[in-house]
Amino acid sequence: MADIFELFRKISKKEEPVGKPDYILAGLGNPGGQYAATRHNAGFMAVDRVCADLGTDCRRSRFSALCGRAEIGGHSVLIMKPQTYMNLSGNAVRDAAQYYSIPVSRIIVISDDVNLDLGRMRIRSGGSDGGQKGLYDIIYKLSDDAFPRIRIGVGKKPEGYDMKDWVLSRFTKSDCETMEPCLGACADAVRLIIEGKTDEAMGKYNGMRPHTD
Numbered sequence: 001m002a003d004i005f006e007l008f009r010k011i012s013k014k015e016e017p018v019g020k021p022d023y024i025l026a027g028l029g030n031p032g033g034q035y036a037a038t039r040h041n042a043g044f045m046a047v048d049r050v051c052a053d054l055g056t057d058c059r060r061s062r063f064s065a066l067c068g069r070a071e072i073g074g075h076s077v078l079i080m081k082p083q084t085y086m087n088l089s090g091n092a093v094r095d096a097a098q099y100y101s102i103p104v105s106r107i108i109v110i111s112d113d114v115n116l117d118l119g120r121m122r123i124r125s126g127g128s129d130g131g132q133k134g135l136y137d138i139i140y141k142l143s144d145d146a147f148p149r150i151r152i153g154v155g156k157k158p159e160g161y162d163m164k165d166w167v168l169s170r171f172t173k174s175d176c177e178t179m180e181p182c183l184g185a186c187a188d189a190v191r192l193i194i195e196g197k198t199d200e201a202m203g204k205y206n207g208m209r210p211h212t213d
Contacts, residue, residue, distance in 0.1 A: 020100050021069065021078040023194055025050070026093050028111040028134035031083040039154035040167040042112035042179075043134070044081050046152055049183040050190060051079060063099070065092040072187075073194035078102075082134075089134035090141030097142070107147040108193055110186065111135055114167060116153025119178040121205045123150050123189060125198050148193050152182055 027047030035041055051058050051068055058068035058079050065080040078100070082092035097107060111132050116122055126146040129135035139145045155175070157166040171179065185205055192201035 019076065021102065022075040022106060023072070023077045024080060024093065024096055024100075024102055024107045025072075025077050025190060026065075026080040026082065026089070026107065026109050026138075028086060028089050028109065028132075029081065030085050031081075035168070037170050037176075038168050039114070039171065040086060040112055042152040042154050043110045045179075046110045046150070046183055046186045047079060047081055050187045053184075053187040063092045063096040065096070067096075073191045075194050077190075077194070086134045086137075088137055090137035090139070093138050094141040104142055104144045104147045107138075107142075108190060109135065109138060109147060109149040111149065111151055112154045112167065113151035114154055114157055114163070116151060116156075118153055118155040118175060119180075119182045120153035120207070121150060121182050121185065121189070122153070123193070123198065123202045123206055124148065148198055150186060150189055150193075152179075152186075 025047065027043035029035065029041035029044030030038070037045070047058060051070070054070045054072070056068050056070045058066050058081050060067045063080065064084050065082045068079040070077050070079060078096060080092060080096060082089045084091050093107060096102070097104070111134055113122065113130065113132065115130065125148050128145065129139055135149065154167070157163055189201045189205055192198065
């Protein structure tokens with residue numbers, strides 16, 4: 001009987017890679033149910049979607065983050081959701097990168113972006129934080145900004161809204177439907193980056209609402 005349950009387990013979930021990961025994929029957000037489905041948690045949502053598409057999860061606690069492992073583009077990837085709140089996201093990413101000796105260029109970060117229309121994607125191979133506090137902290141803690149990042153558009157702040165209130169506001173059902181193609185494209189975008197095809201990923205997804213058909 002135990003063998004049957006083990007077979008079901010293997011069928012329902014892919015085996016995770018073992019050993020040292022080659023890449024880090026970090027989705028940014030705030031921990032806790034009160035922040036679920038808020039605009040600032042688009043990075044968490046994207047990583048959860050990547051995990052679902054790959055048949056894995058991100059639940060093990062390590063490096064002040066919820067972690068998982070997967071193979072993407074032929075490489076072993078440590079998937080992380082820092083649990084330090086957005087402004088201290090760099091702690092978890094730095095600690096994992098130092099522990100596994102992963103170079104900055106092999107760290108991929110997914111975050112929200114209030115400068116992009118809802119459901120848009122923007123991929124960059126490096127550069128400034130663009131006002132995103134989680135990215136700022138990662139750049140500060142790594143002392144380097146030369147890591148690829150995927151920005152998920154969560155909509156520009158309406159006039160009269162405080163920025164903090166806006167990023168902590170929840171997506172509506174209609175918002176989630178608009179976001180779906182973008183979230184669904186994240187696994188493909190990450191794969192292309194890991195395969196060294198960042199320019200292809202940028203050409204395919206930047207400035208457009210991705211389609212996954």
